[in-house]
C-alpha cells in the first residue's frame with residue numbers, strides 16, 4: 205500500500221538544522237515510505253505512549269517520528285512526519301494530541317524539556333533505543349528545592365481553557381524561571397508557546413484569551429480528539445515532494461512562504477465587510493500577512509486578464525522588495541493579476557492618464573519647494589512667519605484637507621499643528637501661500653503632495669461618476685443605459701481595483717487615502733491595511749475615518765516578532781517607551797495604539813552600545829566589527845553554522861546624510877570591505893555591506909546591523925528642537941517622537957546582531 209506523507213511545521217524546522225547528508229537521506233526516506241510504509245527496511249514501529257506515534261528508520265542514527273492520520277477513499281494511508289531526530293532522543297512517552305482550540309494536530313516534544321522541570325512534574329522518559337551504559341548511571345539528583353513558580357495566578361484549568369497542550373500544563377506550572385520556560389517552549393506547539401510567553405510577559409488571562417486564543421478558535425464537534433484525519437486537514441503542513449525539496453534547499457529563509465502563524469493565517473483568510481487594518485510591532489509579520497493576503501485575494505478572483513488587485517506601499521525600494529517576495533510566493537498567472545506600485549507612482553499614473561496636453565509640471569521634493577517659498581519670503585520681506593512653519597501649514601492643513609478657499613481655511617481643523625493661529629493671522633498666511641502656489645505654478649513645478657491631491661481629486665471625480673451612473677441605473681430598474689452612455693465612455697467606467705492592500709500605511713498622506721478609497725468600490729475586502737504608527741517617520745498623521753476609510757471593528761494586532769531577538773527588542777522598546785510623557789501613538793484612527801504583549805521567542809547576544817572618542821574612532825571601530833561579522837558569516841561561525849555569502853546580510857545605518865559617503869569611503873579604502881549604497885531604488889551594486897540613512901531602512905531587515913553617529917544633537921537634531929522648544933512645544937514633542945521612531949525603526953531592522961555607536965554624548969533615547 206502506498207502512503208501520502210506530510211511534514212509537520214516543527215519537523216520542517218528541525219530539518220533545517222540537520223547536516224546536508226541527513227537531509228538527503230530524509231528525502232530518500234520520504235520516497236521509500238511513500239512507496240511502501242511497511243517495507244521492513246523502514247522498521248516502522250509504534251511507540252508505547254498513546255500508540256498514535258510511530259518511529260521509522262532514516263539511517264543508522266536518525267529516526268522519523270510519524271503519526272498515522274487515517275486512510276483516504278482510494279485506500280492510501282495518510283502519514284504526518286512530526287519530528288526527525290537522533291535515535292538517542294526518541295522516547296516511548298512521545299505522543300500527539302488534537303488541540304481543543306485550533307483542532308490542529310500537536311506534538312509536544314518532551315525531549316527538550318529541562319531535566320529539573322520533568323522531575324518536578326514527576327515525568328521520566330524512556331529511550332526507545334537505549335545506549336549501552338558503560339558505567340552505572342549515578343542516582344538522579346533530588347529535585348531542587350521548590351522555588352516560586354514563574355506563572356502565578358493561573359491554574360491548570362486556566363491553561364487548559366486557553367489552549368495549552370495537556371502534556372505541557374503541569375510542566376508549565378512547575379517552571380520557576382524564564383530560562384526554564386525558554387527550554388519548555390522550544391518543543392511546544394505554537395499556540396502553547398504564545399500563551400505561555402504572553403502570560404510570562406505579564407499579559408492578563410483576559411488579554412491572552414482575547415489576543416491569542418480567540419483569534420484562532422474554531423468550532424469542533426464532539427469526538428474531535430479521536431479524528432486525526434480531520435485534524436490533519438486543519439493543520440498547516442508541507443505535503444508535496446517539491447515543497448519538501450525546496451524547504452531542504454532554501455532552509456528557514458522560506459519558512460514565511462509556507463507556514464503562517466495561526467493568528468496571521470486568520471487575518472489572511474478572513475472575509476472583511478469593509479476596510480480592515482492589521483497593526484503590530486516591527487517584525488511581527490505585517491508584510492508577510494499583506495503578501496499572503498494578496499495571494500489569497502488573487503486565488504478568489506474570477507478568471508480574467510486584468511489586474512483587479514493593487515499592492516501598494518510608501519517607498520520605491522520597498523516596492524521592489526515586495527515585488528520580488530510576491531513573485532516567489534505566487535504562480536506567474538496569479539501574479540499577473542496584481543498591480544504593484546508605490547503610492548507616488550500610482551498618483552503620477554492617474555495624473556498622466558488625465559493630463560491636458562502642454563500642461564505637464566515637473567514634480568519636485570519638499571526641499572526644492574521650500575526653497576521657492578524662502579525666496580518668496582525674502583522678496584516680500586516677510587518676517588512674521590518662518591518658511592518651515594508656512595510650508596507645513598500649507599502641506600498638512602491646506603493640501604492635507606484639500607482646502608480650496610480662504611473661507612474654508614478660516615474654518616479648518618489644525619489638530620496636531622501646535623501653535624494656534626488667529627483669524628487675522630490665517631488671512632495673512634493664506635495670502636502668502638496663494639502667492640507661493642502661483643509662483644510654483646509659474647515655474648512649472650508641483651510638489652509630490654500637490655500631485656497626490658490632484659490625483660485624489662481626479663480619482664474621486666471618477667468615483668462620483670461611477671456612483672451616479674449606478675444610482676441612475678438602479679432608479680430605472682437596472683435597464684441598459686445605451687442612450688446615456690453613448691459616446692461618453694461612461695459604459696467603460698468602473699473602479700480601478702476590486703481589492704487594495706497597503707503596507708507601511710502609517711506614512712501615507714490624507715490625499716493618498718482619498719485616492720485609494722476612490723479607486724475601489726466600498727464592499728467586502730476592499731482595503732487591507734498593514735502599518736505600525738510607532739514606525740511613522742514622516743509627518744503624516746491621518747485619521748482614517750476622516751478620509752472615508754472606516755476600520756472600526758476590523759482592526760487586529762500581531763504581537764510576536766519573528767525578526768528580532770528578545771535582547772534587541774527590549775533595547776528598542778526603551779527607545780519608544782513614552783512613560784511619563786504627555787504623548788501617545790495613534791492607531792491610524794481616532795484612538796491610540798501600543799505595543800503591549802509585543803515579544804520575541806528568538807534569543808541572541810545583547811546589543812553592543814559603543815561609545816567612541818571621535819568620528820574617526822567610530823569609523824575605525826566600525827570597520828573592525830564589520831570585518832569580524834563578515835568572517836562569522838562566511839565561515840558559518842567558525843564552522844559551527846551554515847556558511848553564507850555575506851552580501852546583503854550586513855548593513856550600516858547612519859544618522860546623518862553626509863556620513864553615508866564617509867562610511868563608504870572608509871570601509872572601501874581602509875578596511876577592504878565592498879559597499880553598496882542603499883538608495884531610493886534599493887542597494888546600488890552588489891557590495892557586501894549596505895550603507896544608508898535611517899529613512900532608507902524602512903521595512904527592510906538584515907542579519908547584522910550597525911548604527912553609527914547616534915549622538916546627542918543628531919538624534920534628535922538640536923537645530924529642530926531648539927527652534928520649537930519655546931515657540932511651539934507641541935511641534936517640538938512631535939519632532940522628538942519622530943526622532944524616536946526613526947531610531948526604533950533602525951534598531952529593529954537587525955535580526956541577530958545590533959551595534960550602536962556614537963561619539964561625544966549619546967542620543968538621549970539610547971538605553972545607556
Ligand SMILES: Nc1ncnc2c1ncn2[C@@H]1O[C@H](COP(=O)(O)OP(=O)(O)OP(=O)(O)O)[C@@H](O)[C@H]1O
Nearest residue numbers: 459460463464465486487488489490491492766903
Ligand atoms: N509565519 C512566519 N514564519 C516564519 N517567518 C516569518 C513568519 N512571519 C514573519 N516571518 C519573518 O519575520 C520577518 C519580519 O516579517 P515582516 O517583514 O512581515 O514584519 P513586519 O511586521 O512587516 O515588520 P516591519 O514593521 O518592521 O516592517 C521576516 O523575515 C519574515 O520572513
